[in-house]
Amino acid sequence: MITQPIADERLQALTEAAANPEWVADDARLRALCEHWRTLSRVALDTEFQRVDTFYPIPGLIQVAAEGRCYLIDPLAINDFAPFSDLLRDTSVLKLLHACSEDLELFAHSYGATPTPLFDTQVACAFLDLGLSIGYQRLLDTLFSLPVDKQETRSDWLQRPLTEAQKHYAAVDVVYLEAIYQRLAPRLEEQGKWEWVMDECAQMAQAQADDRIDPDYYLKFKQAWKLRPEQLAVLKALCQWREEQARERDMPRNFLIKNNTLWSLAVRMPQTMRELSQAEQIRGRTLSQDGKTLLGLICSARDAAGDNAPEAPPRPLAASSGRQLKVLKSAVQDVAAQRGLAPELLARRRDLEDLLRIGSDDARFELPRGLRGWRESLVKEPLLKVLAEND
Known part of the structure; x- marks a missing residue:
């Protein structure tokens, strides 16, 4: 475990920043802030949005934290988001987010850019075996014994003016990300996992940036x-x-x-x-x-269909494959335990089923797409060994 309290003065400063965010509602101020943020090494980001009867999320608020201060950007008042899009694309500034899949979708659709490079603190926690999908509230409690009020989760973020409770909730969601990063990053470096996390986050950002209609x-x-x-x-x-x-x-x-x-x-x-x-x-x-x-x-x-039938999905594996899947899963769990990773991050059941199908169909064993990249160096040898022994 890596639980330890933040120094009292640091915690107090972050708490005060969350209680006194700056409201940003004009183009000139946003442009000036973005120009300054692009001189920094890191900024923290979050969004609040509405998504009830639309395909795409409707931006209600954008939160930024930098240098111990918090900013709430009003997307209903800003006309020119080009400086913010430039910040998202600036590869010299690391962007810190938590559980950011929907944030990425909002950024890509509404502002034509995704945060690059990206550090998702939820992803980092999975690499440190703190849970595959740990929530922000639980993470703050785990790392800093810091309670967070989540009563505004289902607020109407398109109403104006926002209540003080909404503003405080939104500010809290972003203001502690830098402190979380400073706690997680050294451990990732020490354990040789930094590049894995950055690779995983880059894949997330790229997938959203592509935003293609899935033909499958x-x-x-x-x-x-x-x-x-x-x-x-x-x-x-x-x-x-x-x-x-x-x-x-x-x-x-x-x-x-x-x-x-x-x-x-x-x-x-x-x-x-x-x-x-x-x-x-x-x-x-x-x-x-x-x-x-x-x-x-x-x-x-x-x-x-007669001339151009689509690819048929694979049939369910035979019941006899259950034992092989169990052994493969055990091998993944062993590797995950040795490396301090969440097992579900390393290999999903579907990946293991695909591995069995490849071996069965082609009389040869190789890793399916879901087990390539940074995962390959960890699981290829033990998984292929298991398959060879249980053939």
């Missing part, structure tokens, strides 16, 4: 392996259409059309509006607005 979303349907080629082609086409339309209309995927409905359409492959209306949980609005389009997609995908 249909493979997320667990029962898709049961479908015939033409049904699978329909499911793939419908998934892609929904993704494109959800983004274009800025609405959640399931608000547009539910997964159960997509599955029903793929299985039934309706040819008429009457047949389409019988699909599971299909909405009347969907029928009237998109019915003809859906029928056209279904017809085209079905007819084209």
